[in-house]
Amino acid sequence: MSLRGVDLAEIPEETARVARAVFPKGCLAMRIRDVLGPVFADADFEELFPARGRPVISPARLALVSVLQFAEGLTDRQAAHAVRSRLDWKYALSLELTDTGFDFSVLSEFRARLVEADADRALFDAVVTAAGEAGLVKAGKRQRTDATHVLAATRDLNRLEFVVETLRAALNEVAEAAGD
Structure with a gap:
């Protein structure tokens, strides 16, 4: 070719x-x-x-x-x-x-x-x-070239999911123990 x-x-x-x-x-x-x-x-x-x-x-x-x-x-x-x-x-x-x-x-x-x-x-x-x-990227400025911000957001979401799951498990235990 x-x-x-x-x-x-x-x-x-x-x-x-x-x-x-x-x-x-x-x-x-x-x-x-x-x-x-x-x-x-x-x-x-x-x-x-x-x-x-x-x-x-x-x-x-x-x-x-x-x-x-x-x-x-x-x-x-x-x-x-x-x-x-x-x-x-x-x-x-x-x-x-x-x-x-x-x-x-x-x-x-x-x-x-x-x-x-x-x-x-x-x-x-x-x-x-x-x-x-074209002026879309400025030299000398702080540029994000890694996924740190994505990992931080994921960590925050994981923590929120842990809280929700803990609350759900606690409510299930209360429902079993207290019955009606």
Whole structure:
């Protein structure tokens, strides 16, 4: 498979017009595209693909599909279907309205290629860099990069469940001892 560069900078005119008519206030995928712009370029993935062979699907598009897939919690099949059928994704990916998308298996192959080449971190770094340039992430500020807050919330919920269960057990004992 060989890499043939695709320009994601320009959104097809008809796609942009229809997307703006359907989503006048925008939506997640469109905002990602509007705020971050084309985050990835095929040139970023050159070393992952040989110069000869059949053309591959744009890795820049596949990278953005992976980001959108994660943001919406979709499976590979659902993400491939979204590329084929959703107007907001076509807008974000700079696709023509008539684009038929790709088979879902391409996503797992792309991820495997990223992991094999140890390039998965570059994908994350590109998103963080674009978010920083767009002013969404401030340098030098306190950033939450771990799950400490999630664990703390879970701990609080567990304690509440313990109290509820203790109260239920106590009421059951009282009901058995006191009868009516």
